[in-house]
Amino acid sequence: MVLLEVNGVTKHFGGVAANENVSFSVEEGELVGIMGPNGAGKTTLFDQITGFQAPDSGRIIFDGRDVTGKRPDRICAAGLARTFQIVRVFPELTVLDNVVVGALHRHKDVGVAQKRTYELLERVGLEDRSNALGRELPLAARKRVQLARALATEPRMLFLDEAMAGLNKKEAGAAVELLKSFRQEITIVMTEHVMEILMPLSDRVIVLVEGKKLVEGQPKEVSTDKRVVAAYLGEKFVASGE
């Protein structure tokens, strides 16, 4: 079933079109990759879908409900969670408390929320650092905290914004494994501008260029599509080395 429908979303910032008439849909259980060079409008699109910006025009329907322009917390309540490109963990809270905040969304009781949190921390491999403060962790660990926190809200769909940014090869590999471990339970939409990571993971790929949707389809088709290659012409993409 179609879980998310994005119809004609358009957003302008002073004369520049960050997103122009973007439309696509996501089926439950899929892992959809959104690709595009820097400045293609991926994060702006994310912000609009998750309630951090309101589109100038267009509609966003999640799970049959119109969530266009709704507040982020309402959208989270509807079952849509996200992570941020620049990691935003709560710096002065412990790893445990960071994720508990997420778990509290569905479990009012602190004790229960903590129990769920411990389980999640084990799944993402942070159970032995539960007492570390958010700001004390290295980037890769902070991304896991952010992920665990989002998962703790028990979403049906998860938006990952450039989840691999800043990770070295080893860390990115571990992150991909982690993603694979729960992709069966949840619908995922992720942006990346590194093809090598996105292609193997995605069921379907959407390419954004200069705010518009250029192409959409199976990874193999998209990666060999002439227009896509042209858009990326001249740029060489590798996962960031050390």
Add this chain to the structure above:
Amino acid sequence: MEVFAQTIVSGLLLGAVLGLIAVGLTLIFGVVDIVNFAHGEFLMVGMYIAFFAWRLWGVDPLFSIPLAALGVGILGVISYLTFVRHAMRGTLLSQIFVTFGLLIFLRGLAQALFSSNFRGVQGSILGDVSLSVGGVSVPGPQLAAAVGSLIATSAIGWFVWRTRMGKALMATSQDREAAAMLGINPHRMFALAWFIGGIATGVAAALIVSYQPVHPNSGIAYGLPAFMIVALGGFGSIGGALAAAFLVGLIENIAGFYLPTEYKELWIFVLFLIVVIARPQGLLGRR
């Protein structure tokens, strides 16, 4: 009609002085990202400097402008180097309270050293001078203060927009990291911002001391509106601060005349709230 013209003129004269004070405050915020809650106390310190120059050496306030300016400028730099610099790395709470602590410290110091008695400068050069233009009376000291303030504000504007160092300052204000990458030392810029902010206040202080009483709490009368003005004009915007200053000066006088005087200060706060809530970045601000 004449009376209305009088309130307009008084409002503009006040606005000019508030403008200088607000420009100093907004500059500090624009560059350093700190609201100097002790700004009114800087003014108070400048007033004491000018007062004592007159009291001890018979220097007319107009001539002690450089002294007061330098004195408060140095105070600004010292404040930055000792405590503010460290608070900058901290939370919002730290940043707000470091200057609040400074406020309390300066007031206490003034009270301890000079007691809370009101002091005043008598017989200043322009003290008895008063222009009369078409039924509107313009007292000499206030006019000199306004003119002096406009000159000082223009000087700051020239420095900030026309000199290399000033442009470096503005660059730091816009984008600290980018400026640093261009080789501009942020710490020097911060210290400079505090210095100029202090100078502006010192100049204003020497200008108003010929007609305003000097006492440990004399910072509030101009200081409190200064915050409203800076927020109204948009934190960091020099032009905005100036425009808002005139607006506030006018409102204070017009409201003061037509409405019960007790409520005249009220309107500034109400206006501030309305503007800032409708347009959170201020009239001309960018944050």
Add this chain to the structure above:
Amino acid sequence: MAGASEVAGDERTVERGRPWRRQELWPWAAFMVVFGLMPVLYSAPYQHNIAVLICLTALMATGWNLLGGFTGQISLGHALFFGVGAYTVTVGELRIGLNPWLGMLLGAAIAVAVSMIVGLPVFRLRGHYFSIATIAVGEIAFLIFLNWQFVGAAGGLSIPIKEDSLLELQFSGQHKWEYYYLAAGLLLLALVATQLILKSRTGYYLAAIREDQEAAASVGIPVARYKQIALSFSAATVAIAGAFFAQYVLFVDPVSVLELAISIQITIAAVLGGVKSMWGPVIGAAVLLSLTETARLYLGGTGEALNLVAYGLLVMLIAAFEPNGLIGLAQRFRRPRNTRGQR
């Protein structure tokens, strides 16, 4: 835990099923002992007076801190609620013979209502803008009351002296035992309430808002609603302190209950003691008022000024070097932080 009882130690995991760890009880015990015995150890009338004021200031600072330290919204206009509480009780008593305890409750209710009206627009602002807006709100309240005949304008209102009575919240006598223990009792209630809030979901949510508002929203927290909850609690607490104060001094006027200085005093007490801990405001109030009083006693008028110099310096030092206040300082000496503890 989300900044609650950090005095008790640095373990942040709470054992499941047992909300109160043994370690966390000692601050409460210390509080009971110190505050219970204070008027016995310091039994001169003027010392009792300070003790009452310490309790009231601690009460206000505790309320303020839920919004300030724990939610990260620095209000510099809380005198508004102090005044609402004080005036409600006074006007109620004078105009309709309202019992002061009921007046206190009514004052708290009105304060909450006012806080909702003020909160709606003002919470749209952030950081410095928010704080300056709260100054404006406080000043507006001050100016309105200064000119409002119904509440006595600048002249203020006096509460007539009645016979000693718990019901009427009045006690004569040089020693202030009754006032003190009542004030301490209110403080204890506020502390218990704060503790319960901090350990609940609300406590976590407020901390999240303080840390990162947008991230908090992204995990389902209705930010505006929780900010308002914190504000309402702090408004009610401060109003209750105001109501008590009115009954204590039997006189209210804008200068004594609505001035900016009062708003600042409350926040300084919290900052001094340490805003990250529930006990910070209590310690801060005690230290602040004791210092002020000692200075005044031994140095007279200059003492007041020197006191300002000292605590101005103290505030700057804390803001610059130890944002967690006196408690933070104490923690540094007691033990180095263990940040990679096992579960």
